[in-house]
Amino acid sequence: MAIAKLDVVVLDCPDPRKLAGFYAEVLGGTVEVQRDGDEEWVDLTVPDGQKLAFQAAPGYVPPKWPSPDASQQFHLDLTVEDLDAAEQAVLALGATVLDAEDRSRTWRVYADPVGHPFCLCAG
CATH class of the missing domain: 3.10.180.10 (2,3-Dihydroxybiphenyl 1,2-Dioxygenase, domain 1)
Structure with a gap:
């Protein structure tokens, strides 16, 4: 229980x-x-x-990603239908790219406007 x-x-x-x-x-x-x-x-x-x-x-001090010296603390995985469209939308809202270089992956890593990492994941 x-x-x-x-x-x-x-x-x-x-x-x-x-x-x-x-x-x-x-x-x-x-x-x-x-x-x-x-x-x-x-x-x-x-x-x-x-x-x-x-x-x-x-x-407030934002987490660092990736960093062997400091923890990212946590991150959110957000499922989306279209990675490219979702990427453009979150960037327009103030997110920043942390790791989206490998376009063959089914996920990409961003930071929200104050630095919390989150992933957009293909659904």
Whole structure:
């Protein structure tokens, strides 16, 4: 029997609303902002019900990819129908290419606008 159920993946970032907006454009869904005093928490609920959350992290330092000296911390795998079209769309939204040189692979690696790595994977 499981001890817990995964609720949400939380990404640290300098501007939670802005990063949630980026992922809302990529994944679809609804952004909801919650305030608790000075603290702000932003949830993105995607159409299938899964959630990503975003929290402000003062002094945020983006992960390095690839780096033998520093961990990438984690990455998201996002399934797409058309790699080339999805690549153009995420680049237009502010993503950057980390590793997309081998066009024969079924996946490519990018960074979101604040440096979190994610992969576009052919579905």
